[in-house]
Amino acid sequence: MTSTTAAVVESGGAEFSLSPVDLDEPRHDEVRVRLVAAGLCHTDLGVASGALPFPLPGVLGHEGAGVVEAVGAGVSRVEPGDHVLLSFTSCGTCGNCRDGHPAYCDTWLPQNLIGGARTDGSSPVTRDGKDLGGHFFGQSSFAQHAIVDERSVVKVDSAAPLDLLAPLGCGVQTGVGAVWNVLQPRPGHTLLITGAGAVGLSAVMAAAMTPATTIIVVDRVAERLRLATELGATHTIDASTQDAAETITDITSGAGIDGAVETTGNTAVLRTAVDALAPRGTAVIVGAPAFGTEVALDVNAMIPGRNVIGLTLGDSETQTLIPALVAMVQSGRLPLDKLITHYPFEDINVAVADMVGGSTIKPVLRFQ
Incomplete structure (x- = not known):
């Protein structure tokens, strides 16, 4: 058993609180990882709010990055000392997993x-001998150490900047x-x-590397729209001052x-995106x-x-x-650093407040 410190959500709507916890030794198909960094995602906040039936008290976190410390007897992907990014888990044996679509496991x-x-x-994960909600996305990475499913682990170059790459996991x-x-x-x-948050701006960067010639971004925050342009958007729409539907019609000359990639979770925005589709066009629902x-x-x-079409974790x-x-970030083709603000792990609640507030x-999060 390994003792460590985790950010625990005690009950729905409570803040994260740092607490000593204990971790099992890795089982046959598990890995123990010392965390170097972990991204904070709106999904973490949704669960912490009590909106989803995740058992609390519990440990969240699903964009971990760190160094492997120990592996179970059946683990073959990684070994102690390897640098890894952590993502979602899956069974590996169902039809969707076998077909290359583990996000639909x-x-x-x-x-x-x-x-x-x-x-x-x-x-x-236990505390005082009692189970905590854990195994979140196969990792529960809001902790200095985590027990992780082998299928959640992706090995990366030891020179790769883990505190920059953590958000790749989700x-x-x-x-x-x-x-x-x-x-x-x-x-x-x-x-x-629609929406210039982390997911939407990642879509912008991806779109800029395709043959698409028009990339339109809608948001209500002028600073984020400026960043969208810097990352590859050809047109931006400030929904606080412009009618999005009319402006899209103008940009496309009615075609x-x-x-569309809808990231906001707002049903009115989704309807606008669907109504704006050309024949044979596709709207992808990401925001939940x-x-x-x-x-x-x-x-x-x-x-x-x-x-x-609905989408989980980019399929x-x-x-x-x-x-x-990772290779694209390292080469500068995917300028992920423009989206990221770093916080000490101890300041997780400050990070949450800044994320909710939009700054x-x-x-x-960086771990010592």
């Missing part, structure tokens, strides 16, 4: 988002995957990205958009509102081949996509 929801435990019901691969894996823009295509939220669509408007195969993204796009 049969076990995805309980094993990543709401279960808080391994498949046998145990948690790798937010960045989600935005990038929406463009590269789903929309797959063809020469001359027009793309719309509509070929693809409260469970049970519905949106009305004009059925007849969908008949000319318009598509609406990414992590062992393929994440190393490619920080992507907080990344």
Whole structure:
């Protein structure tokens, strides 16, 4: 058993509090990782608020980066001393996993988002002998050390800057995957990205590396729209002063958009994106509102081949996509540093407040 310090959410709506916890030794298919950095994501905040049935008290965190300290007997991907990024977990044996789509694993929801435990019901994290909600995305990385599923681990070059790369595990691969894996823009295509947060701006950077010639970004924060332009947007719309639907029509001369990435979780924004689609266009739903939220669509408007598709984690195969993204960050082609603000792990609640307030796009916690 390993003793460490974790940021624990005691109950829904409570702040994170640093607390001593104990970790199991790695099981057959698990790895113990010493965390160097962890990104903070809106999904963490949604669970911490009590909006999802994750067992609390619990340890969240799902964009970890660190160094392997110990491995289970069956682990073959990594060994002690390896530098790794942490992402979601999956079973590896269901049809979607075998087909290269682990984000749609049969076990995805309980094993990543709401279960808080391994498949046998145990948690790798305890406090005073009692299980805490853990195994979040196979990692629970808001802690100085974590027990991680082997399938959550991606080995990276030891020279790679872990405190810059941590967000690749969720937010960045989600935005990038929406463009590269789903929309797959063809020469001359027009793309719309609603919301200039970490996921939306990752989609902008990805779109800028495609043959799309028009990249439209909608947000309400002028500073984020300026950054979107710096990262590759050809047009921006300030929704606080402009009518988005009318402006999209003007930009496209009424032809509509070929693809949209909706990251805000706002149903009115989603409806605007769908209504703006050209025939055979596709809107990708990334932003997640409260469970049970519905949106009305004009059925007849969908008949000319318009598509609406939901997306989890960019529909990414992590062992393929994440190393490619690492290489692009290292070469300067994916300027991820422009999104990130670093905080000491101890200041996690400051990072949360800055993220909620909008002054920080992507907080990344650094561990001593």
